Amino acid sequence: MITVTGARKAYGSFAALDGVSIDIPAGSLTALLGPSGSGKSTLLRSIAGLEDLDEGRVVIGGEDVTQVPPQKRGIGFVFQHYAAFKHMTVRDNVSFGLRIRRRPRAEIARKVDELLEIVGLDGFQHRYPAQLSGGQRQRMALARALAVDPQVLLLDEPFGALDAKVRADLRRWLRRLHDEVHVTTVLVTHDQEEALDVSDQIAVLNAGRIEQVGTPDELYEQPATDFVMSFLGAVASLDGALVRPHDIQLEREPAGAVRTRGTAQVRARVERVVRLGFEVRVELLAEGSGDRFAAQLTRAVAQRLALRPGEVVRAWAPVHDEARPLPSTAGVAV
Amino acid sequence: MRTAPTTRLGLRLLALGYLVLLLALPIALILVRTFSPGVEAFLASVRTPAALSALNLSLLIVALVVPLNVGFGVATALALVRGRFRGRGLLQAVVDLPFAVSPVVVGVSLILLWGAGGWFGGVESLGFRVIFGVPGMVLATVFVTLPFVVREVEPVLHEIGTEQEEAAATLGAGAWQTFWRITLPAIRWGLTYGVVLTIARSLGEFGAVIMVSSGFPGVSQTLTLLVHARYIDDHNTYGAYAVATLLMGLAVLTLLLMTLLDRKRSTR
Numbered sequence: 188m189i190t191v192t193g194a195r196k197a198y199g200s201f202a203a204l205d206g207v208s209i210d211i212p213a214g215s216l217t218a219l220l221g222p223s224g225s226g227k228s229t230l231l232r233s234i235a236g237l238e239d240l241d242e243g244r245v246v247i248g249g250e251d252v253t254q255v256p257p258q259k260r261g262i263g264f265v266f267q268h269y270a271a272f273k274h275m276t277v278r279d280n281v282s283f284g285l286r287i288r289r290r291p292r293a294e295i296a297r298k299v300d301e302l303l304e305i306v307g308l309d310g311f312q313h314r315y316p317a318q319l320s321g322g323q324r325q326r327m328a329l330a331r332a333l334a335v336d337p338q339v340l341l342l343d344e345p346f347g348a349l350d351a352k353v354r355a356d357l358r359r360w361l362r363r364l365h366d367e368v369h370v371t372t373v374l375v376t377h378d379q380e381e382a383l384d385v386s387d388q389i390a391v392l393n394a395g396r397i398e399q400v401g402t403p404d405e406l407y408e409q410p411a412t413d414f415v416m417s418f419l420g421a422v423a424s425l426d427g428a429l430v431r432p433h434d435i436q437l438e439r440e441p442a443g444a445v446r447t448r449g450t451a452q453v454r455a456r457v458e459r460v461v462r463l464g465f466e467v468r469v470e471l472l473a474e475g476s477g478d479r480f481a482a483q484l485t486r487a488v489a490q491r492l493a494l495r496p497g498e499v500v501r502a503w504a505p506v507h508d509e510a511r512p513l514p515s516t517a518g519v520a521v
Numbered sequence: 522m523r524t525a526p527t528t529r530l531g532l533r534l535l536a537l538g539y540l541v542l543l544l545a546l547p548i549a550l551i552l553v554r555t556f557s558p559g560v561e562a563f564l565a566s567v568r569t570p571a572a573l574s575a576l577n578l579s580l581l582i583v584a585l586v587v588p589l590n591v592g593f594g595v596a597t598a599l600a601l602v603r604g605r606f607r608g609r610g611l612l613q614a615v616v617d618l619p620f621a622v623s624p625v626v627v628g629v630s631l632i633l634l635w636g637a638g639g640w641f642g643g644v645e646s647l648g649f650r651v652i653f654g655v656p657g658m659v660l661a662t663v664f665v666t667l668p669f670v671v672r673e674v675e676p677v678l679h680e681i682g683t684e685q686e687e688a689a690a691t692l693g694a695g696a697w698q699t700f701w702r703i704t705l706p707a708i709r710w711g712l713t714y715g716v717v718l719t720i721a722r723s724l725g726e727f728g729a730v731i732m733v734s735s736g737f738p739g740v741s742q743t744l745t746l747l748v749h750a751r752y753i754d755d756h757n758t759y760g761a762y763a764v765a766t767l768l769m770g771l772a773v774l775t776l777l778l779m780t781l782l783d784r785k786r787s788t789r
Contacts, residue, residue, distance in 0.1 A: 237687055257690045264691040270684035274706040283702075284692035328688075335692060 188213040189234060189339055189371065194243035196229055203229040204240070205395035211339075211388070213248075216365050216372045218382035220418070221392035227375045228343055230392070234373065235341050236260050248338050263332030263370075267344040269324040271316035277303070277327050278312040284335035302330040305364070322353045329361075333368070342374040346381065358385050379419045383407070391415050423480035425473075426451040430504040435482035437469065437492060437500045452503035455480075457494050462486075469494060471502060548769065555766040558759070566763035571738040575747040576767070581655065582743065583723045586662045590719050594670025595712065599704075601671070602678040616672070619665050627664045628732020631657060657733035658743065662726050666719045673715035677708045710782070717779040724771055744768045 189211040196204040204226045211217045219227040232238040234245055236257035244253045252260050272280050278299055279286075285295045303309050306326040316324055325345055332340060345361075346354040362385045365372055376382050382389045383403045391398040391406065391414070399411040410416035413429050422429045428451040455471035458479075467489035469482045482502060484492070494500065524532075555563055566572065600606070601613060619627070635641050635651040644651060651657045685707065689699040705712075727745040735741045742750060744764055752761035 235691060237691070257687075258693045258695060260691075262691055264688065266684050266688060268684060270688035272685055272688075272703060283689070283694075287693045287698060331688075331692065 188248065189373070190244075190246040191230065191234065192244045192246075194230065194233060194245070195241045196226075196233065196238060197241055202395045204233070204243075207243070207392075207395070207397055209390055209397060209400060211371060211373060213371050214369050215387045216362070216374065216385060217388045217390065218386035219373060219375045219390050219392060220377070220379060220382040222377060222418070224394075225392040226395040227377075227392045231341050231343055231373060231375045234339070235262050235264050237264070261338040263335060263337035263340045265325070265328050265332050265340070265342045265345045267347045269316070269321075269328045269348075271319075271324050271328060273316050276313050276315055277308060277319070280316065280327055281330045281334050283331060288335070298334060299330075302334055305333075305367075306330045320353075321349050322357055325349065325357065329364075333370070337370065340370045340372045342372065344375055344377070347376075354381070355384075361385060383419065389419075391418060393418075421483075423482070424478055425480065425502060425504055426453045426476075428504075428506045430506065432468075432481050432483040433466075434504045435480075435502050436504065437482055437484065437494065437502050439492070439498070439500060449506055450503050451506050452501060455500060455502050457496050457498045457500060459496060460489070460494055462489075471500070473502075474499070551762050551765050551769070554759070555762045562759070563763050563766065566760050567767050569760075571742065572747060572760075572764060572767075574739045575742045575744045575764070578655070578658075578742065579724055579744045579771075582658055582662050583720050585655075585659045586666060586723050587716055587719055589659075589663055590666055590670045591712065591716065593667070594715060595674055595708070597671045598674040598678055598708075602675055603683070616668050619667050624661075624665050624726065624728030624730075625732060627729040628661055631661055631664070631729075631733050635660070652733050653735035653741065655741070658730050658741075661729035661733050662723050665726055665729050666722045669718040669722065670712065670715035673711045673718070674708050675711075677711035678704075681707045713782050714779065717775055717782070721772055721775045724768065724775070744771075 190209075192208050194204045194207040195202070207226065207230055209230075219230055221227045229238055233240050234247070236245075236252065236255060240253065244251060246252065247260060247262070257264075272283065275283070281299045281302055282295045285298060290298075299312070300309075303312065306329055308323060308326055308330065311319065311323070311327075316327070319327065329345075342361075346357050349357065358381055361374075365385075374382075374386065386403065388400065389403055389406050390400045393414050399406060399415045401409075406415060406419050410419065416422055416429050421432050423432045423435060424430075425435065430451060453476070454474045456474060457469060458472050459470040461468045461470070465486055467484045467486060469484060469489070470479065471482060472479055480502075567576075597612070597616065601609065601616075632652050633639050635644070635657060637645060637652075639652075641651070649656070651660065681704075685703050686699050689703045694702065725745060726743075727749070730743055731746055731749070734743070734746060736746055736750065738747070738750065744767065748761050748764045748768065751757040751764065
């Protein structure tokens, strides 16, 4: 388990971490999610000891490691651009940490073969990194990090440099690997789909602070702030409130529409109706405010309504009670 | 761009003629003059005690200058690329100084500093002779060859970044282990290239070395000084050609080595 308390880090006048505290449960896979510049990578690098915090503490497995160099933190780190040792074969890359630790030769050979089999690089022992694809290099980097039996595995945008297909394959593979190996894992990503797909727990960061920590479901269903809501999944602005496009319901203008509590509603003109396979997107222009937004309907509902461009409808959606400013206790622990 | 065949031919002849006239012809002439009396005469001329002593001295200087430049060059390149300290811009400029300053000026300033009556002239009274001794020649050669290793290693360090070193640190490697196992292998081609340039320039340096050498045949003459002495002082033109050819041979050997290494580098 990893505990970070009150972490602060500034680069000149830019606050990369502005008082971050988080608990990462042992054996979990936690994603640090946020836009670039939100501090997620700095937080990860601080846990690794690759950055020194200005303030705050890092505890790994009950030991305060704030002043401990990265060599002695018992971590494995995987970099976005693989950081493969280019002049070494796959075997030498993976065995590097074990050779530094002067382990017996037979043990190293056994461990390397075992790991290469796990990451699916069996038979690639004598290749150089330049002879591997991006996905293979990253799996080699993962094997290299796992070879030293780290207490925690830290991944910094590990799939960021790969194309979309390889990315999706590799993250599912990572999830399966995690379910087998059970090492506490922290993954930095700016891709909400990736975070929702692989992690047990997501921490959303924004401007050097943690906005919310929770399971993927909690974050999606009960976002604590507008930022979290708009960062995870699509949103539309309805009468000033953020709602999910699939929560918007459309009705032909009834006489004297009633405004009920807990809903946002607006009169809007249909601009375009787009069929996207099993769902239909209706693009609308709010009357009055002139905001453009889109509603997502099922095919059946769309067929029943049979909307045409130019028609005026009433759009309404339930408003999440949770979409309020963050209470002061949030962002600390789960 | 399309050019008429005659224009193209003309341009090629011009370029070729220029190279022949300025580079190939002088060198060819020396080779012809050297070997026209036969290989025996050449060998005899480069085997005189003075010539052997000059060869040894030149190689000794190379052997002392290269490790100094490698150590300083790698350290400086690391500081320039990785360091965030005051005066980095100044260091950047100072490293290039030897490119700008004439070697003769280097020689004169070394005498001012280390010669009798100079700031550090006191070392001479302690029995350590800098000016008119080997240390002076080494200092002069270090000065003129200083930028080569730095400037060859620097871009490579930029290119490799710090990720590999950070990865090594997270895997448990200390600073020295990381340097020997990761950084040095990563910069080895740039370093090799810098060393080759240093060797070539050390062998060929004349202006700075002539100022700080006593120039005694068989004692303190390098190969370049010997060529000069034989030609100008002894009017032994043949002897000068022969040593010039030897010097050229060493240079060609170095260049050949460099090309081979270059080819090896591009196949990796």
